[in-house]
Amino acid sequence: MKKVIMGNHSVSYGVRLARAEVIAAYPITPQTQIVEELSEMCSDGRLKAKFVKVESEHSAMACCIGAASAGARAFTATSSQGLALMHELLHWASAARLPIVMTNVNRALGPGWNIWTEQTDSLAQRDTGWIQLYCEDNQEVLDSTLMAFRVAEAVRLPVMIVYDAFFLSHTYEPVDIPAQEEADALLPPYKPARGTFMDVEDPRTFSNMTPPDYFMEMRFKIERAMRRAKGEFERAAAEWRRLTGRSYAAVETYRCDDAETVLVAVSTAASTARVMVDSLREKGRKVGLLKMRMFRPFPCREVVDVLRKARKVAVLDRNISFGSGGIFAAEIKAALSNVPGHPPVYGYIAGLGGRDITPATIEEIFDRTEDEDAPEDPVTWIGLKL
Amino acid sequence: MSRNTVVPMGSGHRVEDELFLPGHLGCQGCGGALAMRMVLQAMGPKTMLVIPACCWSIIQGPFPYTGLKVPILNVPFETAGAAAAGLRAALDAKGRTDIQVLAWAGDGGTYDIGLQSLSGAVERNDNILYVCYDNEAYMNTGVQRSGATPEGSWTTTTPVRTPKDRPKKNMIEILAAHRIPYAATATIAFPDDLAAKVHRAKEIRGARFLLILAPCPTGWRTDSKHMIAASRMAVDCNIFPLYEVFEGDRYHITVEPKGTPVREYFKMQGRFRHLGDKEIEQVQRRVDFEWRRLLHKAMQEPFSM
Ligand code: SF4
Numbered sequence: 270m271k272k273v274i275m276g277n278h279s280v281s282y283g284v285r286l287a288r289a290e291v292i293a294a295y296p297i298t299p300q301t302q303i304v305e306e307l308s309e310m311c312s313d314g315r316l317k318a319k320f321v322k323v324e325s326e327h328s329a330m331a332c333c334i335g336a337a338s339a340g341a342r343a344f345t346a347t348s349s350q351g352l353a354l355m356h357e358l359l360h361w362a363s364a365a366r367l368p369i370v371m372t373n374v375n376r377a378l379g380p381g382w383n384i385w386t387e388q389t390d391s392l393a394q395r396d397t398g399w400i401q402l403y404c405e406d407n408q409e410v411l412d413s414t415l416m417a418f419r420v421a422e423a424v425r426l427p428v429m430i431v432y433d434a435f436f437l438s439h440t441y442e443p444v445d446i447p448a449q450e451e452a453d454a455l456l457p458p459y460k461p462a463r464g465t466f467m468d469v470e471d472p473r474t475f476s477n478m479t480p481p482d483y484f485m486e487m488r489f490k491i492e493r494a495m496r497r498a499k500g501e502f503e504r505a506a507a508e509w510r511r512l513t514g515r516s517y518a519a520v521e522t523y524r525c526d527d528a529e530t531v532l533v534a535v536s537t538a539a540s541t542a543r544v545m546v547d548s549l550r551e552k553g554r555k556v557g558l559l560k561m562r563m564f565r566p567f568p569c570r571e572v573v574d575v576l577r578k579a580r581k582v583a584v585l586d587r588n589i590s591f592g593s594g595g596i597f598a599a600e601i602k603a604a605l606s607n608v609p610g611h612p613p614v615y616g617y618i619a620g621l622g623g624r625d626i627t628p629a630t631i632e633e634i635f636d637r638t639e640d641e642d643a644p645e646d647p648v649t650w651i652g653l654k655l
Numbered sequence: 656m657s658r659n660t661v662v663p664m665g666s667g668h669r670v671e672d673e674l675f676l677p678g679h680l681g682c683q684g685c686g687g688a689l690a691m692r693m694v695l696q697a698m699g700p701k702t703m704l705v706i707p708a709c710c711w712s713i714i715q716g717p718f719p720y721t722g723l724k725v726p727i728l729n730v731p732f733e734t735a736g737a738a739a740a741g742l743r744a745a746l747d748a749k750g751r752t753d754i755q756v757l758a759w760a761g762d763g764g765t766y767d768i769g770l771q772s773l774s775g776a777v778e779r780n781d782n783i784l785y786v787c788y789d790n791e792a793y794m795n796t797g798v799q800r801s802g803a804t805p806e807g808s809w810t811t812t813t814p815v816r817t818p819k820d821r822p823k824k825n826m827i828e829i830l831a832a833h834r835i836p837y838a839a840t841a842t843i844a845f846p847d848d849l850a851a852k853v854h855r856a857k858e859i860r861g862a863r864f865l866l867i868l869a870p871c872p873t874g875w876r877t878d879s880k881h882m883i884a885a886s887r888m889a890v891d892c893n894i895f896p897l898y899e900v901f902e903g904d905r906y907h908i909t910v911e912p913k914g915t916p917v918r919e920y921f922k923m924q925g926r927f928r929h930l931g932d933k934e935i936e937q938v939q940r941r942v943d944f945e946w947r948r949l950l951h952k953a954m955q956e957p958f959s960m
Contacts (some may be wrong), residue, residue, distance in 0.1 A: 290748040293741060319744035324775030328737035331730065331772060335705065335741025338728050341748055343741070361731055467726040467742065469701050470755055474721040478727040483718055 270446045274344070276437035279407040279444055280296035280346065280430070281306035285316045285412025286452035287370075290341040290459075293321040293332035295351065298384045299434040300374045303346040318344075326351035330358035330369075338475060340466035342418060342459045343498070345369070348434070349376035356394065359427075363398025363491060365476050366465070368421030368428075370414065371399075375587075375620040376434045385623020386434035388588035392564070392596040394429070398491055400498050401564040404432040407442040411517060414448075416505040419456050420465050423501040424494040425465070432563075434623065436537040451512045453473045455505065489605045495566045502563065519568035521560040522575050524550060528557030530638050531579040533572075533601060538585055538626045545631040554609045555633055561597065569604045576605060579612050583638040585631070586648075587620040594618070594648035615644040619651040674700060674724045676721040681714040684879020686869035686886065687788040688714055689843045691723075691759065693784060694867075697853035702723060702755045703746075705739040707769060708732040709761030710795045710871075711788075733768040735760040736776035739783045747782075751800065755857065762803035763793045766824050770802075776863040777833045780867040784856050784863045790871035798874040805894070806941065808926045810874070815929040822941060826866055831903040838859040839899035839905050839909075842868040844886035846907050848897055855899070868895045876925025881935040885923050891915040898953070908949065917942055 274282070292311070294304040301311070310316035318625040319336075323329045326347050347355065352373050361370050377387035391401060404410045410432055417428040432438065464473065479487065499519055510516040523543050523592045525531055534542040539560040549556045559575050561568070576582050576606060582605075586595025593599055598616030605611040615638045620626040631653055637649065672696040681688040687710050695702065704727045706712065712729060715722035730738040739758035746754050758776075760769055773785060792810045793799040800810040813819045821921040831837045837859045841849040849867065856863040866916035870886050872879040889895040890912055895909040917939050921927035932936075 291741060291744045291745075293737075307824070315749075319748050320741050321744050321781070321815075322779065323737055323740070324771060324778070328734065328740075328772045328775055331734035331737035332741035334730060334734070335728065335738035335743075336745035336748075337741075337744035339737075339742050339749070341745035343745070356732070357731055418834070426846075467703050467728055469726060470725055472700075472721070472726045474715060474723075474727040477715055477721075477727070478712060478717040480717055594810065 272446055273441050273443050274407065275302065275314060275439055275441050276407045276410050276432060277302035277374070277439070277482060278306050279410040280414050280445055281310065284344050285310050286447060286449060287342065287415055287418045287456055288458070289316070289318050289344040290609055291319050291321065291333065291336035291343045291344065292313060293329045293336070293343070293499060294345050295323055295326045295329050295347070295543040297326065297348045297351040297375060299438045300346045300348040300372065303372060310475065325356045327358065330362065332353040333369045334358060334362055334367060334382070335502055337369050337376040338365065338467050340459065340461040340519050343369050344371070344588050346372040346374070348374040349378050352394065353392050356397070359394055359399055359508050361396035362427045366491070368418070368425055370417045370421055370428050370430065372414070372430045374434050374438045375431055383622045384434065386436055386587065387621050387623065388431070388596070390430045392588050395565060395596070398495065399565060400426055400428040400495070402428065402430055403562055404430065404437065405536055405539050405560065405618060406445045406513065407437065407440070409517065410437065411444055411446070412509060412517065415452055415455055415508060416502065416517070419505045420498055420501045422459055424498045426491070426494050426498060431536070433537045445513070447513060454509055454512055468634040499563065499566050499568060507552055517562065520571045520575065521562065523558040523560065525557035525559060525575055529555040529580040531557045531559050531576060531582055532631070532634060533559045533561060533582065533584040533597060535597060536587070538587060538620065541626055541628060542585070542631050545628050545635070548628070549632070549635060554635070554639070567604065572601060572604050575610050576601070577611060581615065581638050583613050583615045583617060585617050585619060585626070585634060587626065589618055589621065591612070598648070613644055615641070617651050618646040618648055624652065658843060667808040676722055676724060678716070679711065679714050679722055680716055682873050682879070684872045684882045685710070685714065686843050686871060686882055687711060687761070687790060690788045690867045690869045692848050693843065693846055694757070694853055695723065695725065697756060697850045698755060698857065702757050704728065705730055705735055705742060705756065705758045707760050707764040708795070709764050710790070711759060711761070713795065725729060727914070732764055734772055735769050736766055736772035736774070736785065740776045740779065740781040740786065743781055743783050756783045758783055760787055760793060761795070762787060762789040763801045766826055774833065775869040777830060777835050777864070780836070780861040782860055782862070784865065786867060788867045788869040790869050791808055791823070791870050792874050803836055807930050810926070811931060820930045827900060831866050831900045834903035835864055836865040836902055837899065838866070840866045840868070840895065840897050842886045842890060842895060842897065843870070844883045845897060845910055846891065847855035852899060852909070874926070876928070877923055881923055885920070888915065888920045888921065888923060892917045892920045893942050894920060894947065896949055898949065904948070906949065906953040906955070908953050
């Protein structure tokens with residue numbers, strides 16, 4: 270069934286179809302409509318979940334940790350300051366191997382107060398052990414929410430679904446709402462393995478003091494599970510393609526085959542970049558686009574396979590790690606560093622705090638990458654009004 | 656009011672039913688360990704524990720061992736209320752309403768860093784029993800002052816030259832102000848009173864809170880053999896009255912104190928050794944005032960609709 274809905278409500282529909290059992294959330298702009306709609310669904314019986322209206326994002330994640338520890342399918346949503354407040358518990362959720370799913374609507378962190386999009390909030394959580402998937406349109410948001418639960422439960426790690434404030438969260442698009450049977454076929458009821466959840470018939474202790482003799486192996490297993498997540502995502506995506514005809518991959522290429530300059534972009538900026546690639550191609554310029562959907566685990570092989578063939582790589586970062594530069598650029602440089610004769614990587618910062626990334630922004634990035642022999646050190650800011 | 660101070664570890668209680676396994680890692684004479692044993696006896700095996708950072712993170716024993724015969728979920732310091740609420744929600748979603756969720760936190764995790772998440776759970780009236788075993792300081796990190804540390808006490812962050820200069824936070828009043836269905840105090844020297852309160856709490860749905868004074872030989876600077884005596888003395892000198900509050904307005908004092916001077920209680924403990932007559936007199940005045948106030952509340956007509 271097709272419906273015209275906003276990005277935030279796409280999540281709510283996804284969570285309903287996933288038959289989440291416990292939801293815990295706290296309001297924050299621009300995420301709030303996700304949980305408003307879920308409240309309606311729980312209230313009118315469309316979703317049989319327990320909705321705990323917690324007093325902070327910190328407690329939202331703590332509540333999800335409690336719920337998932339008893340083997341329940343748990344969900345929360347947040348943004349920016351709320352995500353930052355959860356930080357300690359993000360580590361806890363992954364190290365406790367809990368398949369929690371969370372939506373984070375990208376929003377800049379203050380000060381000054383800013384409610385508009387920027388990816389620094391989610392990217393700053395990259396070392397917390399959460400799988401991170403970035404979405405470009407509302408259909409992808411809904412589909413990813415469903416796939417997220419499947420991947421999370423397969424590898425026992427939490428998943429963060431991420432997308433842009435306002436450009437997606439509040440934008441209405443036609444979305445195909447899958448039938449419940451399709452969702453159920455992708456995502457059967459969650460049946461955690463014996464010994465992995467709280468059970469009075471099989472009493473165990475979870476997350477107690479862990480001496481050095483055991484700790485490292487536990488961390489190794491998280492890393493191994495994280496590496497498995499990519500394959501599980503591909504399996505979920507293949508199943509979803511079979512059920513709905515829509516396909517998703519860890520990374521997506523657009524006109525990269527003979528491209529000399531490949532731009533890496535994420536989220537809604539990738540839509541703008543795709544249009545710009547077409548228009549530059551018409552002018553005879555050999556440009557292409559690599560869209561990254563998966564950030565954790567980092568799809569190193571896929572990224573290298575595409576980028577090693579380019580003459581130059583440009584990375585558009587709507588985020589900044591102060592003193593280092595764009596976070597995607599840093600990851601891509603690291604991925605390429607062991608490839609002999611790899612192309613130079615040009616890092617660009619644009620669109621911070623919700624500033625528009627327009628076709629002109631993308632064109633300037635392509636122009637500068639093609640014109641300059643070597644990348645500006647350390648990073649190039651686009652559209653600064655200084 | 657009763658004055659039962661015998662220590663029968665649960666009449667008719669069989670060793671096989673003991674939910675507290677031998678070999679805990681607490682200090683000798685730990686009131687917090689004894690409190691757990693008493694509470695679990697009353698709770699029974701259909702209980703799930705949620706424990707934030709506190710001495711019990713150690714007492715329960717390290718991975719891959721377990722110290723109790725009920726499931727334990729360890730959670731970060733400030734999250735007992737919220738994590739217990741989540742566990743409750745999951746059990747309810749699965750139809751396991753027969754299982755009790757027991758949050759078990761120290762005073763730091765209750766009075767201070769965990770107060771917000773406890774307040775949230777109580778305001779929502781989540782169906783959990785929250786027990787604070789109160790040893791009146793951050794004992795696990797080596798005796799630092801908390802919001803539960805009594806006035807005049809030494810801790811490593813309130814040295815004898817500048818001891819704690821503020822009274823202990825009144826946790827029961829904070830919870831009564833939430834109109835919590837049930838809140839009560841208890842301590843290890845009055846095991847029957849403690850067990851009766853756990854049983855009462857078990858019968859009530861919604862948020863329930865039990866504050867257990869749990870003497871700590873290490874932090875109180877007292878010989879472990881005096882722990883039960885200290886627990887009894889805290890009640891007898893009105894420093895820690897035993898009472899319960901229903902719906903935030905119906906007060907019921909459960910043990911009649913002897914009205915012993917606080918000086919006697921202080922004499923037992925190294926943490927008060929530095930106090931002079933003037934300081935002790937000051938504490939005595941506050942204790943007397945608080946006790947009169949409690950009596951007054953216990954005599955008040957409760958709110959009725
Ligand atoms: S420090 Fe005190 S509360 Fe902690 S284990 Fe030792 S006696 Fe018990």
